[in-house]
Amino acid sequence: MKSFSFLRLSVWFYLAIFFAYLLGPLVIMSVTAFNSPGFPQATPWECLTFEWFSALFQDERILNGIKNSILVGFGTVVMSVAMGLAGALMLTQIWPKLRATYYTVIIAPILIPGVVIGISTLVFWDRVNRMLGLGADSFLSNGLFLTIIGQSTFIASYCMLVLVARLQRYDTALTEAALDLGATHAQAFRKVLLPFMKPAIASAAVLAFLASFENYNTTTFTFGEYPTLTIELAQKVRYGITPAISALAFIIVVLTVFAALFNEASIRRRELVAAARKDATVEELESGRLRLPSFLSSNWAAVGLVGVACFTIVIVGTATVYSPAQCIADVKEQKRMETELRIQELRQRRAEDAARRAAEEAENGGADASDSTSQPSTGGGNNSGFGGVFSPNTLGGGDTAAPEAEGESSAPAPTAEGNSAFGGAFDPNALSGAEASDGN
Secondary structure (H helix, E strand, O other), X not given: OHHHHHHHHHHHHHHHHHHHHHHHHHHHXXXXXXXXXXXXXXXXOOXXXXXXXXXXXXXXXXXXXXXXXXXXXXHXXXXXXXXXXXXHHHHHHOOHHHHHHHHHHHHHHXXXXXXXXXXXXXXXXXXXXXXXXXXXXXXXXXXXXXXXXXXXXXXXXXXXXXXXXXXXXXXHHHHHHHHXXXXXXXXXXXXXXXXXXXXXXXXXXXXXXXXXXXXXXXXXXXXXXXXXXXXXXXXXXXXXXXXXXXXXXXXXXXXXXXHHHHHHHHHHHHHHHHHHHHHOOHHHHHHOOXXXXXXXXXXXXHHHHHHHHHHHHHHHHHHHHOOOHHHHHHHHHHHHHHHHHHHHHHHHHHHHXXXXXXXXXXXXXXXXXXXXXXXXXXXXXXXXOOOOOOOOOOOOOOOOOOOHHHOOOOOOOHHHHHHOOOOOOOOOOHHHHHHHHHHO
């Protein structure tokens, strides 16, 4: 029993760490969208502000990038879902011996780096444009066209995998029955197969749009004059970012959570309706009056959806009436006072250091004076760690204090060479003496 409890605690601990690692950056970025500093930071917290949302909606480059991303996303959805559905149908109807080869060819774009796909797309359609004799401003050189084509190259493979998983559960006898009843192949596809594939088509469309919206590697070579949101964000990061990007991330997170909860609530609602129809009487089915539970009962997704909606309404309402100007002014004044205090402390520390250095120099000067009075003036005493190399009398040749009245010259005595650490190598008369001896 103890081991089972320990196992459960371990599982919950692992899940907590996993979701903290997965969702922690999103939570922190969402918090930075409401903090007043000019650089995204969650701590230290200064003031609650909504100005970064206003700055986001006033940024023309970000808005233009969002518009281009939406256009590219819809174009990619149309092409990717169409190609993915065609590839899935072909995969289920092709000769079994060729199925593995065909599957490998279709999946290959997923394994190719996005940089390679972007460069190859640009080069290929540039050659086609030249072969057709079109100008540089033709639609084949348009950034939207190239981006949609480049992204659809590999996103179609993802769509095909989703559609194949659904198509494998399809009973081909339904299509054969429709054909036997006189329907054409187009009618059998439209009225029998397509309704069965609708859930998978919707899932593939959502997957294609999200993959297109966040793509950067391929788009960076094909966008031309139509930069997407990821391109604009990458360019902004190079020159410094503001919390407006955090505001954009918060909006995307809220929309994603709202869409996920709405989808889950709809699924659970359909399950409740199916269960009510199963237990309903014939009269209730004919009248259409089923005993359905409330929207919020037994539906945690609906409760979460209502919570997110209320949270959004509260934020919008607070943003319309709340002004952080006074809080920001107080924070600036506090920072100014802290800065002045630090400057005063720095000046005081410098003054103390200067006084201490002056005292040390005075002490060192007094010690030098006492040493000079206790040592002979000839400099013969060597208290230096370098053997008197830096003594002012070293180059002069040692003892030059002999009076001129006794008839001695001012040149250094021969015995003075022993006082130098280099044996008189730096004696200014050494070379002249050597030349004189050579001349003799």
